[in-house]
Amino acid sequence: MVKSEVGSSKKKQVKETSVNDDGTLTLVMEKKGQRYPSESPGSGDYVFYDTLYKENPESVMALVWCIEHGLFSKEEALRLYPKYEKAKETYLRRNKAGSRLSTSSNGGSKKKRKLKQVKELSGSAGMAIAVSEGIGTMTYA
Helix, strand or coil, rough: CCEEEEECCCEEEEEEEECCCCCCCCEECCCCCCCCCCCCCCCHHHHHHHHHHHHCCCHHHHHHHHCCCCCCCHHHHHHHHHHHHHHHHHHHHHHHHHHHHHHHCCCCCCCCEEEEEECCCCCCCCCCCCCCCCCCCCCCC
C-alpha cells in the first residue's frame, strides 16, 4: 500500500492506493460511500449538485452524487449514509423503470423510417447567396 500526502501544511489528506493483481492501482476513498475522486469546487457538476442539495435536501439525485463524489465531511457522510443507501435504491429503480418504459410495446423492436434523400438542391426559393457579416461586407451574385 502506497500513501501520498496531498495539501498544504495546515491540512494534509492522506490518500492510499493499492496495487491489484493485474498491476493496476486502486485509489482508496477516504469518506463513507465515496466512489469517485472529489471534484474541484469550481467544477460545474460540483456547483450544480451542491446547490441542488442545499435547495432541496430530499433530492435523491443530488444526495447520491454528493455522497459518491465526497462533497460532505466524513462525519456528515457517515450520518447521511443510511439515507444514501435508500436513495441509491430509489434512484436505480427509477432509472430501470424509465428504461423499460422507453421501449415500444411491440417487444422493443422499432421500425426505422427511411428518410428520402434529396437528389438535387435548387436555388429557386427566391434566396440569394450573400455574405453580409463583419466589417467590409461583400455580396456575391
